[in-house]
Amino acid sequence: MHMLAASPSELSRRDRILAFAAALLVLLLSALDQTIVATAMPRIVRDLSGLERIAWVGTAYLLTSTVVVPIYGKLGDIYGRRAILIFGVIVFLTGSALCGLAGEFGPLPLIGDGMNQLIVFRALQGIGGGALATGAFATVADLVPPAERGRYTGLFGAVFGLASVLGPLIGGLLTDHASMTIAGHYVSGWRFVFYVNLPLGAVALYVLATHWPHVGVRRGGRIDWLGSVLVLASFVPLLLALSWGGHRFAWDSPVLMAMFAAAVAGLVALYFAERGNPDAVIPIDLFSNRVFARGNAALFLINMAFMGIVMFYPLYLQVVKGEAATTSGFAMLPMMGGILVASMIGGRLSARFKVYKPILVGGSILMLIGVGLLLTVDRNTPLSTLGWFMAVLGLGMGPAQGMYTLAIQSTVAPARTGVATASAQFFRQIGSTVGVAMFGALLTNSLAADLPVRVPEIAPVVAQGRSAEPVDISHAQTLAMDDNVLRSELTAQGRGDDATVAHVKEELRDSFAAAILALFRVSAALMGLAFLVTLTVPGLKLRGRQLPTPPADDA
Numbered sequence: 001m002h003m004l005a006a007s008p009s010e011l012s013r014r015d016r017i018l019a020f021a022a023a024l025l026v027l028l029l030s031a032l033d034q035t036i037v038a039t040a041m042p043r044i045v046r047d048l049s050g051l052e053r054i055a056w057v058g059t060a061y062l063l064t065s066t067v068v069v070p071i072y073g074k075l076g077d078i079y080g081r082r083a084i085l086i087f088g089v090i091v092f093l094t095g096s097a098l099c100g101l102a103g104e105f106g107p108l109p110l111i112g113d114g115m116n117q118l119i120v121f122r123a124l125q126g127i128g129g130g131a132l133a134t135g136a137f138a139t140v141a142d143l144v145p146p147a148e149r150g151r152y153t154g155l156f157g158a159v160f161g162l163a164s165v166l167g168p169l170i171g172g173l174l175t176d177h178a179s180m181t182i183a184g185h186y187v188s189g190w191r192f193v194f195y196v197n198l199p200l201g202a203v204a205l206y207v208l209a210t211h212w213p214h215v216g217v218r219r220g221g222r223i224d225w226l227g228s229v230l231v232l233a234s235f236v237p238l239l240l241a242l243s244w245g246g247h248r249f250a251w252d253s254p255v256l257m258a259m260f261a262a263a264v265a266g267l268v269a270l271y272f273a274e275r276g277n278p279d280a281v282i283p284i285d286l287f288s289n290r291v292f293a294r295g296n297a298a299l300f301l302i303n304m305a306f307m308g309i310v311m312f313y314p315l316y317l318q319v320v321k322g323e324a325a326t327t328s329g330f331a332m333l334p335m336m337g338g339i340l341v342a343s344m345i346g347g348r349l350s351a352r353f354k355v356y357k358p359i360l361v362g363g364s365i366l367m368l369i370g371v372g373l374l375l376t377v378d379r380n381t382p383l384s385t386l387g388w389f390m391a392v393l394g395l396g397m398g399p400a401q402g403m404y405t406l407a408i409q410s411t412v413a414p415a416r417t418g419v420a421t422a423s424a425q426f427f428r429q430i431g432s433t434v435g436v437a438m439f440g441a442l443l444t445n446s447l448a449a450d451l452p453v454r455v456p457e458i459a460p461v462v463a464q465g466r467s468a469e470p471v472d473i474s475h476a477q478t479l480a481m482d483d484n485v486l487r488s489e490l491t492a493q494g495r496g497d498d499a500t501v502a503h504v505k506e507e508l509r510d511s512f513a514a515a516i517l518a519l520f521r522v523s524a525a526l527m528g529l530a531f532l533v534t535l536t537v538p539g540l541k542l543r544g545r546q547l548p549t550p551p552a553d554d555a
Helices: 013-036 038-048 051-079 081-101 114-143 146-177 189-195 197-211 225-244 254-274 284-288 290-310 313-320 325-353 357-374 383-400 403-410 414-454 456-462 473-481 483-492 498-535
Strands: 180-182 185-187
Touching: 013 038, 013 081, 013 114, 013 146, 013 197, 038 051, 038 114, 038 146, 038 189, 038 313, 038 325, 038 473, 051 081, 051 114, 051 225, 051 414, 051 473, 081 114, 081 189, 081 197, 146 189, 146 325, 185 189, 189 197, 225 254, 225 414, 284 290, 290 357, 290 383, 290 403, 290 414, 290 498, 313 325, 313 473, 313 498, 325 357, 325 383, 325 403, 357 383, 357 403, 357 498, 383 403, 403 414, 414 456, 414 473, 414 498, 473 483, 473 498, 483 498
Parallel strands: none
Antiparallel strands: 180 185
């Protein structure tokens, strides 16, 4: 028989505070991990020689964490939040430690070089990370009486805002200043971007194990294993094809055609498996709701477009403009601050006027203006100007962080609010996952075609002698960022004079600038499409003073 061990009203104030602090801490772990890595990525891919695989560092985490979210939700209802949170934190910390060790011991059997190790370990980290946000949000229903939930959920928004502002800055500081030599072994600073999770996670584990109250409804339920497997079967071939197309394989090669066919077949099978399934990962019947369908479509497009900027803007700053990782972290602050401010303002406006459509449209217009300003950027644009551009983009992105979900929640039956919320999170993360893979492929294809033409001086150095991968773009990135390596390689060719070194460096940076700024143009097109979809979202009044509380099993 399923029992409720303790109701929220029976908890002491101390126990409630400690448990809620643990939930906030695990949420901070999850939120920080999504922002702290961005500014370290240029240095990571340079050290691990993996620029052509940069997309998979983000894709691996996003894909695994997305697929396991509904599974953890059901397991939490069956076995309790504490067990799932402890399991998630342990897996997340194990993945974090292994990410920090990636490449330290050379190639590993089955996995390969350091970049492959990082991708595999990020996937493991994502399996744990999927439990963190899911379990943390569910604690609001488990620990807090309904009348007090609004006050507590505001703290979750503050944690996300804090992570958005501090993450890029901490990532840059650690990358630039945390390098050290331990027992004669040099440890690069970017590794501490992953190691920093360990002490935070240890504190969270202690509180979870010793002070987490025995609350939470135990219910029966079926986990949609088939749907989860079909999600993987659909998106893994798609993402592999997007990553390899035009670079490792020609777009019309049999291998890629087979992958695209497998992705389509997987999506068709997913549709039939989820239709009429009450425990579906993706509730097909809700797509008849126009707010649900179009809101999720806009979320998918916006997050896909956003990854073309947030993932590669630090690369532009560090490779093209030659800025340090710390500086690139500071340069991200205007955008992150804009997101935080606009999300708070959007929430207040929606609560006061009981509407969401004008806020969504206004945010979309600001996003278009922000990404339009980025299209005017060149190598000589000063950081102060870039800061204003990114602030405008952040102000536009702010409402998208929660307002689409608010709209979706308000138009479904109260009993399905949790399912609709989980679906919005799913499409948000799938959009980010596809965006990372797509923009990574665009970047590598552009550089592979442009570098031999623009910089023929380094062609003999970076040529691989294979038709599928004629240019080592990771090595080209190293040459663009490290004058000593560039001079050494040109000297070996008898062309190490100052004029040649300066010329090659400029051409390298011009090639990277052209490739990265082309990504911004694609982001602008996707933002424009998202704006058109947003215009078609029905504008309805929000119900009542507060939105219905999601049921615990769907939180």
